[in-house]
Amino acid sequence: MPSRISETWSHGAVVLESGSTRFALWAPDATQVSVEIGSDGDARQSLPMQAQADGWFVVESQCPPGTAYRYKIDAKLEVPDPASRAQQSDVHSPSLVVDPHSYTWQNTEWQGRPWHETVIYELHVGALGGFAGVESHLARLADLGITAIELMPIAEFPGDRNWGYDGVLPYAPEASYGTPDQLKHMIDCAHGHGISVILDVVYNHFGPDGNYLGAYAKEFFRHDKTTPWGDAIDFRRQEVRDYFIDNTLMWLLEYRFDGLRFDAVHAIESPNFLQDLAKRVRSEVAPGRHVFLTVENEHNDAGLLEEGYDAQWNDDGHNALHVLLTGEDEAYYQDYAEQTTEKVARFLGEGFVYQGQVNTFGEKRGQPSGHLPPSAFVLFLQNHDQIGNRAFGERLSQLCSDDALRAATAVLLLSPMTPMLFMGDEFKAADPFLFFTSHHGELAEAVRNGRRAEFKAFAAFADPERRAKIPDPNAKSTFTDSIPDFSAMQREPGATWQALYKQLLGLRARELGPRLPGSQALGAEVIGPRALTARWCLGDGSELRLDLNLGDTAVTPKAPLPAPEHLLFASRSEPSADAKGLGPQLARVSLIPADQGASA
Structure with missing residues (x-):
């Protein structure tokens, strides 16, 4: 047996060439584990798993794809597979054995597009109607000039309405959006339209409902370090590192995503995990294939963009432009309220605004970035956070004049930075994008109250009665109100704005694109x-x-x-x-x- 256990066992249910399935669970706090085969209400078969070194439990069995299963810990607690490839219905339902080779790819010659051609369109899969719904927009987006779509997180989350950052099963595509093969079909179709597909992944925390790891693998977490979501994930453990790196490789190699965006990497408590992850990706991806790795990082760590990562979401750029456009200066806009024009000039000329300067909290933030290429900065006027973190989800078009918005749109689409739109930007959507979940009981109440408490510091919400009008994240209407009305593209002003975007993206492709490298x-x-x-x-x-x-x-x-x-x-x-x-x-x-x- 190799000394490094993770070279022997991959997390989860793996369909072997022999046709059998190997189940492997890292459960260092368990004394016995079994695989319970069968759906709820059916007669079930119990397969005892053999204890291995370093806390692993393993068993092989003739379980074909589609088999429903759970793990039973110490003969009492039944849990889904933390590396489940698909769930029968939700995070608490049985996991399903998945054959990773069941889908027949059509666009087998696709190698992706070079980064300098990238124009990103961020979208929420649920708001567009699931994986099949996203497919229905691909031809339109390609015609508009979009070269990459970026999916907000799709890892299985509790309920069927969620932004995706409450995911608890990172390997399983959200069942309400479609099956693994339907996701592959969507990606395949995007490639047929010349569109790359990027996935937003969350490796800094698990959601509050449906994560059972702490019950049988306490060492998955650090109890001496906390994040805004609880105990930090312990990336010092090889089993933990492999869990996430293997997940990255699954999305890129099996699903053929063209890139990943890593959420809030500043909350990952590890000095070298991200560098190791990038090295593995670059070594595993076939030569000649274009694969992008981007990050969200409040620390403005310029060095990371020299160690395997292509770009960072430039919140500095957004925030400075937003203050200049709207005059808003509360909350995180405070850092951009003084010398705002100078800050806009700094991000256009050097990338980050904060490159070691002291923010309003007296903390130094960021590293020098002027040596990096402009393409290392993903610029946006809006994204899911910047709209959805507003109490009523207002879009920028409701906060500034049309002339100012047209000018800012030219900055976005005709600068050498990598541009990103949010769904609906292209036709000046008037629909809000609100924060939505589908939690129940005490958790729903806590989320509702927590959401409203976030806005106490804003002058407009000092009155409790005003805060009470903030939409309930768990109400179905909060989700349905966030679905863009795409019929507005055919009416004014939507048609005019769509024509503007198409004009600017055409100019970018023809006049700037070939000149952007270097x-x-x-x-x-x-x-x-x-x-x-x-x-x-x-x-x-x-x-x-x-x-x-x-x-x-x-x-x-x-x-x-x-x-x-x-x-x-x-x-x-x-x-x-x-x-x-x-x-x-x-x-x-x-x-x-x-x-x-x-x-x-």
């Missing part, structure tokens, strides 16, 4: 109270210049505006009276040939 920022400077100029040297030596004025009066750039023949896009018609000035609520994007730009 791009470098040339810096940004403030030219007015709410105005700036940013410049980039693109890979072919040409210069991309953005002149942005979100103020109410015209400003004069420090360097003359580029010649009209170099203008790539203006977010609105410019007054002819002052050709040298930059009008209010305006973005101008110019592309200057290599032999004519200041960077030449």
Whole structure:
């Protein structure tokens, strides 16, 4: 037997070449474990598992795909497989044996798309009608110019309505969205449309309902370190590291996802787990295949983006732009309320706003990032958090003027940073995106009260009666109200905004895309109270210049505006009276040939 147990046992039920299934559970606190075969209410077979070294229990049996099973711990507690590949109905139901090779792939030559072509469309699978519902949007999104969809987490969660961050079975696609083969079919169809598929995964915590690991594997968690969700996961344990790394490889190799976005990695208490994970991915993925690894990281750890990770969601960029667009300065916007225009200039010119500066809590945050390529920063005007963490889920279109929103959209789609939209952005959806769950009993009450308590610090919600009007996360209407009305695409203003997005994404693909590899920022400077100029040297030596004025009066750039023949896009018609000035609520994007730009 090899000295490293995880080289022998993979977590969960594995269908072997012989046709039998091997069940393996890491349960170091258990004295005996059995596999209970059969669904609830049926006659069941009990298979005793053999105890192995280091807390493993293992058994092989002739259990075909589709077999329902549970583990019984110490003859009393029945639990789903923590590495279940599918659940019969929900997190508390039996797990199912899954054949990973049952789906026949159609787009077998797909190798993905290079990162510089990436335009991400973040979506919630449940809001779009499950895996089959997402398929119905793929042709439209490809025509719009989207090159990658990013799914909010799909790991099995309690109930059938959830953002996905309450998942407890990371290997099992949410049963209410469809089967594993239906998920593969959706990914296959996306590839047929030339669209990459990225999955948001949560490795920093488990949800509050349906996680039984603590009952038989207390060593899965650290009891000396806590996170906002409870005891930290103990990534010092090899069995724990393998559990998550194998999960990563399952999504990328078996399901053929083109990338993963790792949620809140700042809450992962391990100095090298993420680096080890990236190394495994890069060593396991076939040469020539494009696979992306991106992170959400409040620590602005620039070094991580040099150690196997392609990009980070740039919350700094969003927050600074949001304050400039809306004037909001409460909660996490406080860090961007002072010298906001300078902060927008800093993220456009250097990536992060916070690169070691002290925030409003007196804490140093971030690392220098100016040496990183612009593509290492995923920029967005909205995402699930930035809409859904508002009490009433308002979208940006309800918080700023149309002229300002058009200008910001030009920044998003025509800068060299990697752009991301949230579902509905492209037609100026008026529907909210609210925080929703489907918990019950005491947990539902705790979530409801906790949600409303989050807003006590906001002036608008100081009144308890006002807070009581915040939608109940567990009400079905909270979920249905969050489903975008896609019929609005055919009406005004939806049709006009969709045309704008298609125009900008066409420009990005034709004029910028081939030039983006090798791009470098040339810096940004403030030219007015709410105005700036940013410049980039693109890979072919040409210069991309953005002149942005979100103020109410015209400003004069420090360097003359580029010649009209170099203008790539203006977010609105410019007054002819002052050709040298930059009008209010305006973005101008110019592309200057290599032999004519200041960077030449």
